Amino acid sequence: MMKTTGIPLELLFFKRRTFYEDKYVQKRRIKGGALLVSNHKSIFDYMMYFFLFFFRKIYCLVAEVMYRNAFFRFCLNTIGGIRVDRSDPNIVGFVNKSVELIKKGKLVLSFPESRLIHDKELGVFYPSYILIALKADAPIIPIYTDGRYGLFKRSSVIIGKPINLRDRCHDENPSAQEINALNDLVKDKIQELKETLERRKRNHLFSFKKILMDFGRFLVYTTLGLLFRVKIHKNPSNPNLNRIQGHAIVVANHNSFMDPLVLLCAYWRRRCRCLMADVVVKGHKLRGFLLNQLGCIKINRNALDVESISKCSKALNNDQILIMFPEGKINRDSLAGSFKAGTAMLSIKTKAPIIPCYVKPRKHWYNRSHVYFGDMIKADRKNTSLKMMNELTERIRNSIIDLEEMAEKEGK
Amino acid sequence: MENEKIIGELIEMFSSVNEDPSFDYSKINEETLIFDDLGLNSIGVMYISLSIEEKYGFTISNEMMSNIKTVGDLVNLILNNKK
Structure with a gap:
């Protein structure tokens, strides 16, 4: 009832945009009991989550100050507030109540910063929520909100992949050190979500160039998509x-000059940038125009081209996909040649994961293109x-060699 | 004074890409050659140029990069362009 009557308020006041770390792993629809853990930017955070998970009742850990006012007390008791007395060192009451609710399959929301944080950085996380998740044996779903609520503002929220603490802590009575380590893990995750949200928002900004890029994509998929008929060989683990x-x-x-187009077809859902030798882009006017519209970044292979690398870094920081061929040139032999370290450098610098692919060479122009995906590689941030x-x-080179062997085995 | 501060920040960037623990960073001054004395390769230079762009908020063009030979050149580049 309260949710239905509150829809106009949500449309006017929150105007929420929802992002996901991985939509295929965790969507808004949460099955069973879970502990939602979020940063705390505004007193309206609870209301926003109230509408975000529209079809689920959310019980929220609420500080004692909110219960001082009779009206708020009534509202919180009605919608599912769990009172937390922050001055009371005995945390058993609200922990047990939360565990009980999660075990019954309900959602409990916790703001571990335990007060409003208006700074850009996250505040100190208090680890009592870790006890709740461990006792209830339930996943933690990390969420980050930018707290931009208001008539002339628009809020954004990102939902992360669930974290199962029992995979990391098997002890029934974990030590304080273990709890702090888990607390740091969740805080790092929410920090990561904050960075991801900022990148996603930048990618959503309107730009005329993006329209041209989409026009280029449309041309490629309608013409070359039919020619390549790309067959994706999925990685079973992801x-x-x-x-x-x-x-x-x-x-x-990089077996053929068609490889970038094959990969662009494989990633037709996304705007991709592709790193290409400047001689290819500059060689022919029409080809150069189309490649530019497709988002190609030209690089001078014979000089220290910092401008191109800077463009690549900006594209990755704007949440785009970058296609690279680390061999640096077309290599029709086996992958025995050396790979250039630019990919690794960009991955370390921008924290972007690496997806190794193998594009199987086609024997004839009318053959289907096959793309094999390997395990995602994440660089050590430190x-x-x-x-x-x-x-x-x-590691990247070995991964592509493994994919090549797999493709050859499948072909026999 | 500001030059010393920037050199200190650059040393931090150099140390993040240089894996040699015996390298003496205290010897780095404005005359130090980036490629020869610091032993950086092109990837290392690109990493540092991205770090500079991120820290000081300006974009380094290829023309700017071609004129850089020493740490002093890099310091001047930062002083002239930083936002």
Whole structure:
């Protein structure tokens, strides 16, 4: 009743845009009991989540100050507030109540910062919610909201993938150190969601160039899509790599000058940028125009082209997909040649995951194109040395060689 | 004074890409050659140029980069362009 009558308020006041870390893993529809953990930007956060998970009742841990006013007390008791007395060191009451509710299959919302944080950075997380998740044996669903509520503002929220703490802590009575480590893990996750949300919002900004890029995509898919008839060989451990949300570097072997177009067809759902030798783009006027509209970034292979690398970094920071061929040129032989370390450097710098792909060479122009996806590679964020970049490059190369072997086996 | 502060920040960037623990960063001054003395390759230079862009909020063009040989050149570039 309250939710239905509140819809106009939601449309006027929140105007929420919802993003997902991975839509295929966690959507708004949550099954069973779970603990929602969010940052706390505004007193309206609870109301926003109230409408975000429209078909579920949400019980929220609410500070004692909100219960001082009779009207708020009535509202919170009606919609599902769980009173938390922050000055009381005995936390058993609200922890047990929350555990009980989650075990009954309900959703409990917690703001571990326990007060409103108006700074850009996240505040200190208090770890009592970790006890709730461990005792209830329920997943934590991390959420980040930018708290931009108001008549002339628009809020954005991102829902992360669930974190199962029992996979990381098997102890029935975990030590304070273990609880703090889990608390740091969840805080880092919400920080990561904040960065992801900022990138996604930048990608949603209107730009005339994007219309031209979409026109180029339309031309490619309607003409070349029919020619290539790309067959995607999904990775069993992560079948949605060709539908990935967020930024990523797609790395592939380079057997033919058609490879970038094949990969653009494989990623037709997304606006992709492709790194290409400047001689290819500049060589022919019409080809150059089309490649520019498709979002190609030209690079001078014979010089230190920092401008192109800067463009690549900006594209990744704007949540786009970057297609790269680390061999640096067309190589029709096996992948025995060396890979250039630029991919690893960009991945480390922008924190973008790497998706290794293998584009199987076609024997005839009328054959179907086959694209094989390998395991996603994530760079270590802390180690940025050149040695680490070379190791990561070697990992990418080995991953593509494995895919090549797999493709050959399947072909026999 | 500001030059020293920027050199300090650049040393932090160099140390993040240089894996040699025995490298003496205290010897770095404005005359230090980026490629020869610091032993950076093109990838290392690109990493540092991205770090500079991120930290000081300006874009480095290829023309600017071609004129940089020493740490002092890099400091001047930052002083002239930082926002």
